[in-house]
Amino acid sequence: MLDDVMTALDSVLPRLAAVTGTPGVAVAVATSSELRTAATGFADLAAGAPMTADTVAPAGSLTKPVTGLALMQLVEAGEVGLDTPIDALLPAGLRGPGAAPVTTAMLAAHQGGYYNDIVTATAFEAPAEPVLDYVRRRHEAGRAVEYGGALPLVTTPGPYSYSSFGVGVLGGALEHLTGDAYGARVHRDVFAPAGMTGTSIDDGTRNPWATGAPGRGTDRATGYMAFGDWCVPSPPLRTSAYPGVGMHTSAADAGRLLQSLLRTARGDRGLVRPESLAAMVTPRVARPSHGAPSFSGLTLELADPALGDDWWWGHTAAFPWGFWWEARVWPHRDLAAVAVGTRWDMARFHNPATRSAPGLAVEWAGRWAVSGVPASLPDTDARPRWTGPSPTPETSRWMGVLAGERTHGLLGVTGPLPAATLTAMTKGARCLGDAVPDGWDPDAFTRGVAQARAVAPDPDALGALGRDLGPAAALWMLECGASSAEVTMPVGFYARA
Numbered sequence: 255m256l257d258d259v260m261t262a263l264d265s266v267l268p269r270l271a272a273v274t275g276t277p278g279v280a281v282a283v284a285t286s287s288e289l290r291t292a293a294t295g296f297a298d299l300a301a302g303a304p305m306t307a308d309t310v311a312p313a314g315s316l317t318k319p320v321t322g323l324a325l326m327q328l329v330e331a332g333e334v335g336l337d338t339p340i341d342a343l344l345p346a347g348l349r350g351p352g353a354a355p356v357t358t359a360m361l362a363a364h365q366g367g368y369y370n371d372i373v374t375a376t377a378f379e380a381p382a383e384p385v386l387d388y389v390r391r392r393h394e395a396g397r398a399v400e401y402g403g404a405l406p407l408v409t410t411p412g413p414y415s416y417s418s419f420g421v422g423v424l425g426g427a428l429e430h431l432t433g434d435a436y437g438a439r440v441h442r443d444v445f446a447p448a449g450m451t452g453t454s455i456d457d458g459t460r461n462p463w464a465t466g467a468p469g470r471g472t473d474r475a476t477g478y479m480a481f482g483d484w485c486v487p488s489p490p491l492r493t494s495a496y497p498g499v500g501m502h503t504s505a506a507d508a509g510r511l512l513q514s515l516l517r518t519a520r521g522d523r524g525l526v527r528p529e530s531l532a533a534m535v536t537p538r539v540a541r542p543s544h545g546a547p548s549f550s551g552l553t554l555e556l557a558d559p560a561l562g563d564d565w566w567w568g569h570t571a572a573f574p575w576g577f578w579w580e581a582r583v584w585p586h587r588d589l590a591a592v593a594v595g596t597r598w599d600m601a602r603f604h605n606p607a608t609r610s611a612p613g614l615a616v617e618w619a620g621r622w623a624v625s626g627v628p629a630s631l632p633d634t635d636a637r638p639r640w641t642g643p644s645p646t647p648e649t650s651r652w653m654g655v656l657a658g659e660r661t662h663g664l665l666g667v668t669g670p671l672p673a674a675t676l677t678a679m680t681k682g683a684r685c686l687g688d689a690v691p692d693g694w695d696p697d698a699f700t701r702g703v704a705q706a707r708a709v710a711p712d713p714d715a716l717g718a719l720g721r722d723l724g725p726a727a728a729l730w731m732l733e734c735g736a737s738s739a740e741v742t743m744p745v746g747f748y749a750r751a
Contacts (some may be wrong), residue, residue: 256283256285256288256622256623257629258626259619259622259627259688260283260285260290260292260623262618262622262627262631263283263618263619264292266618266631266632267281267292267293267294267611267615268294268295268341270294270423270611270614270615271294271595271611272293272636272672274484274595274609274610274611274614275480275483275485275597275599275686275687276295276595276596276597276610276611277295277296277299277305277408277476277478277485277596277684277686277728278293278294278295278296278297278304278305278309278434278475278595278596278709279293279295279300279305279593279594279596279611279612280292280293280305280306280307280309280504280505280506280507280590280593280594280596281293281307281505281591281592281594281615281616281619282307282506282509282510282512282550282591282592282593282716283509283589283590283591283595283619284509284510284512284513284516284521284589284590284591285513285588285589285590286513286515286516286517286520286588286591287684288511288575289506289509289513290451290504291307291504291505291509292309293305293309294317295304295596297309297473297474298474298475298598298682299476299485299682300477300479300487300684301683301684302561303594304597306431306502307506307509308473308504308506308507309473309474309475309502309503309505309518310394310452310462310474310475310502310504311474311475311477311502311504311577311594311596312456312462312477312499312502312577313501313503313571313573313577313579313594314373314499314501314506314571314572314573314577314579315418315499315569315570315571315572315746316453316490316494316499316503316508316569316571316578316579316581316592317421317497317498317499317501317571318418318421318497318498318499318553318554318569319500319534319553319554319569320426320444320511321362321421321425321436321440321441321442321497321498321545321733322362322534322552322553322554323423323426323429323443323444323525323526323534323550323554324436324439324440324443324444325358325362325424325526325553326423326430326526326530326531326533326534326607327443327526327530328431328432328468329530330526331395332336332432333431333432334358334428334531335358336357336358336359336362336417336552336713337357337358337359337597338356338357338358338363338391339355339356339357339481340356340360340366340423340424340427341353341355341356341430343358343427343430344386344389344423344427344430345386345390345430346388346425348386348389348393348395349393349423349724350393350394351437351688353654354367354408354410354411354714355411356411357424358424358427359538359552360411360412360422361421361423361424361553362421362424362526362548362553363414363538363539363550363551363552363553364414364415364417364420364539365411365412365413365414365415365539365550366411366414366415366417366420366423366424367377367408367409367410367411367412367415367420368407368408368409368415368417368420368423369398369406369407369408369409369415369417369749370415370416370666370747371398371407371417371418371419371492371748372400372401372418372494372640372665372685372748373418373490373495373498373499373573373574373665374388374392374399374419374493374494374572374665374666375491375493375496375547375661375665375667375673376491376492376493376494376668376669377489377490377492377608377671377675378456378490378491378492378493379672380459380669382456382457382492382496383457383458383494384420384458384494385425385426385429385436385457385496386426386429387494388422388426388494388495389422389423389426391677392407392419393624395408396408396475396738397583397676398748399520399665399666399711400453400663400664400665400666400711400748400749401663401664401711401713401748401749402485402666402711402712402713402714403746403750404478404661404713404750405697405748405749405750407419408431409452409535412538414539414541414542414550415579416541417498417738418493418495418498418499419495419496419498420543420694421498421553422494422496422497422498423652424433424497424499425496425498426459426497426614426617428497429592429634435457435459435499436457436496437454437455437456437457437459437460437496437500438459438567440455441455443525443703444511444525444727447514447524447525448507448510448511448554448712449510449512450503450507450508450509450511451507452473452503452504452506452507452508452714453501453502453503453507453647454501454502455496455500455501456492456493456500456501456502457496457669461575462474462502466526466547466624475596476576476578476596476682477487477573477575477576477596477597477598477610478576478596478597478598479543479575479576479653479656479657480597480598480600480601481600481601481642481653481656481734482601482642482643482714482733482734482735483685483686483687484642484645484653484680484683484684484685484686484691484694485597485681485683485684485685485686486615486653486680486699487513487678487679487682487683488574488575488576488598488679488682489575489657489661489671489672489675489679489745490675490683491573491574491665491667496539498529500571500575503670504586504590505593506711508567508579508581508592508594508635509590509591509592512551512568512581512583512590512591512592513589513590514745515531515583516583516585516588516589516590518531519531519583520584520585520588521665529749533552533604533624534551534553534554535551535554535556535567535580536551537551537559538551538552539551539569540714541555546558546561547560549566551743552567553566553569554569554585555568555569555570558652560750561585561674562586563587564584564586564587564624564703565584565586565679566582566583566584566585566620567582567583567585567694568580568581568583568592569596570603570607570613572598573666574660575598575600575661576596576597576598577594577595577596577659578594578595578597578598578605578612578613579592579593579594579600579612580592580593580613580615580616580617581593581608581691582617584620584623587620587624589619589620589622589623590726591616591619592616593611593612593613593616594612594614595610595611595612597610597611599735600653600656600734601662601731601735601736601742602664602735602736602737602742603742605745612649625626627647637751642687642691642694642733642734642735643708643730643733643734644690644693645685645691645693645695646693646726647693647698648698648726649693649695649696649730650693650694650695650698650731651661651695651698651701651702651705652700652702652723652727653699653702654699654700654701654702654704654705654706654743655703655705655723655741656701656702656706656741656742656743657699657702657703657719658702658703658704658705658707658710659706659710659716659719659743661703661706661707661712662707662711663704663706663710663711663712663713663743664715664744664748666711670704671703674698679699680696680700681696682751683696684730705719706719713745713749714749716743716745717743717745717748720741720743720745721738721741723741725739727741728741737738
């Protein structure tokens with residue numbers, strides 16, 4: 255079965271990358287006994303470095319199930335329970351007086367009462383803040399990071415509210431309980447046993463962004479902010495919420511983790527016992543969904559159990575502003591698949607699985623494993639099909655405004671990006687399709703970033719800046735693939751109750 259699926263993926267993956275405008279895509283597909291990989295495109299466009307299944311990239315929310323596994327390992331050891339109050343595991347008073355009761359399981363299922371968030375970020379050159387210091391500081395401030403704290407940090411526990419910060423609180427609590435640094439613990443108890451030799455946590459003990467670090471160079475992916483077919487390298491960022499989003503891994507290593515869990519789902523004692531994994535994949539609360547029902551387990555996203563043999567669990571992941579991942583396990587099919595792509599569509603902002611290269615590769619691998627590979631696949635002409643406007647000095651500035659709005663407004667990066675980072679971004683920009691790059695203006699891009707930073711993180715000022723760019727910018731966003739004629743800024747979602 256894997257022979258046919260991988261042969262088909264080898265054929266269709268270049269076309270998937272082309273039609274979605276994704277510089278590089280890598281995928282791993284596994285059964286409980288075999289693991290295969292495929293890749294296409296480039297890990298870095300300027301360097302011409304090929305994308306491989308061993309190329310390392312920030313894995314964003316694929317870190318959350320790692321924290322869930324660490325929790326279940328401690329549950330099995332009798333050191334904590336799923337109903338243990340989180341305040342019993344944290345330094346006294348860390349969450350402040352009058353904090354609502356929250357358990358470990360509630361945090362793992364995104365019911366801990368923290369508002370939606372993306373990730374708190376700093377430039378990678380900044381020192382990594384210890385997770386417990388970060389958790390304490392955020393609680394003392396009492397406000398969400400997005401757009402300068404326009405929303406409060408906490409809301410009523412119980413309802414589903416996806417939060418990387420909440421999983422960061424859980425990881426900090428596990429660290430405090432055991433006395434083991436989070437990164438060292440998961441490396442010892444999750445990565446090493448699963449054979450994930452190229453995987454690390456960006457917690458300050460290792461810096462996977464730094465020049466000369468393991469995996470840097472041709473084995474390290476560059477993420478891209480995409481404006482149509484024009485791709486600008488995303489700024490390397492790090493976060494103190496690393497138990498929720500701090501893992502750096504490859505498609506092959508992530509596949510090894512899923513394969514280990516697949517074996518456990520079939521009854522083997524692996525990273526956790528089968529009954530512990532069963533607890534992780536038990537639906538606990540409904541997730542917002544625009545299609546089939548979806549649920550949250552313990553740090554895992556679950557499809558509708560009514561799917562029967564087609565039921566799956568896994569996680570969608572992203573790291574701003576350049577990487578998207580899709581990971582799924584179909585336990586009844588003895589199949590797992592994971593894929594990464596190096597594109598973040600800045601015009602659409604959200605990159606759903608049904609229109610991203612990683613999502614489609616994983617979805618099709620799962621479908622073909624059951625139905626068989628279609629007799630006729632898309633042609634193998636992999637010329638980029640994504641179209642968009644050629645860059646001009648004016649649109650170069652608009653790209654900078656959006657990059658600055660997302661970095662200094664939404665993510666709350668306070669200081670300016672280092673000059674060397676901005677230079678690397680502008681020099682590394684490349685076109686995937688037929689756009690003529692002669693109009694690309696690095697200085698205009700840098701001015702746009704500074705223009706957004708000058709009014710960040712004020713959500714009203716940033717919204718006004720977007721509107722002031724005028725109808726020409728709105729039409730340009732449509733050309734870049736936006737769903738409506740407006741400059742795509744997520745102020746409304748992350749700065750309005």
